[in-house]
Amino acid sequence: GEDVEQSLFLSVREGDSSVINCTYTDSSSTYLYWYKQEPGAGLQLLTYIFSNMDMKQDQRLTVLLNKKDKHLSLRIADTQTGDSAIYFCAERGNTGRRALTFGSGTRLQVQP
Amino acid sequence: DVKVTQSSRYLVKRTGEKVFLECVQDMDHENMFWYRQDPGLGLRLIYFSYDVKMKEKGDIPEGYSVSREKKERFSLILESASTNQTSMYLCASSPLPGQGPPEQYFGPGTRLTVT
Secondary structure, eight states: OOOEEEOSEEEEETTSOEEEEEEEOOTTOOEEEEEEEOTTOOEEEEEEEETTOSEEEETTEEEEEETTTTEEEEEESSOOGGGOEEEEEEEEOSSSOOSOEEOOOEEEEEEO | OOOEEESOSEEEEOTTOOEEEEEEESSOOSEEEEEEEETTTEEEEEEEEEETTEEEEOSOOTTEEEEEEETTEEEEEESSOOGGGOEEEEEEEEOOTTSSOSOOEEOOOEEEEEO
16 A cells, blocks of 8 residues: 655754655655644644645745655744644545545654 | 534543444535554544445454444444554544545544553
8 A cells, every 4th residue: 555654753952943754655646744733632734735836835834845756844944842743744645545644653852 | 614523532441342433523524534543653544434324444444333324423433342442533524626625624533442
């Protein structure tokens, strides 16, 4: 089946930029997503990018997509302690399957 | 705002019990999903439904069944709960392609412990 991979942990200092990386295998991916999960909560959609785009910016968030390498990244500028959470990368293919395929999540720890 | 609600935040059940997890969405979405989340494994799809009374197996359907009698409600059933079904269960909904943003909206989750 299709696969989405992420590193498990990232630690940054408050005020620095964070970059969370993700790779995927489905060459028919139509949309790629970033979700945030705070402790004890469900998943909150942060942003998504259509597969024919290579960049999307939304306030402090920048998503970069390299479709050739099947690599997606999420950059958080001026990272704050409130950004500490687990970040999930997900993709939706074009095969009729309507569910998303998720990575295992990257735990971001922001140190004051 | 889209709202997806789940009947319980925390649930403790005994091995062998039949367990019902309920999910309700208020945005008239056709698609509804049940995932389970385990540390280091991300979210894995159990079942999804694309219409009333329609369902399809996901990646890990064994030990589970689902029911969708009304469009807004999607139930996950553990026929005979086992300890390896201790997990966080997340429900989600989304519109049909072309009928809205391609977003999947999640409920707050139900943390189920089977003892």
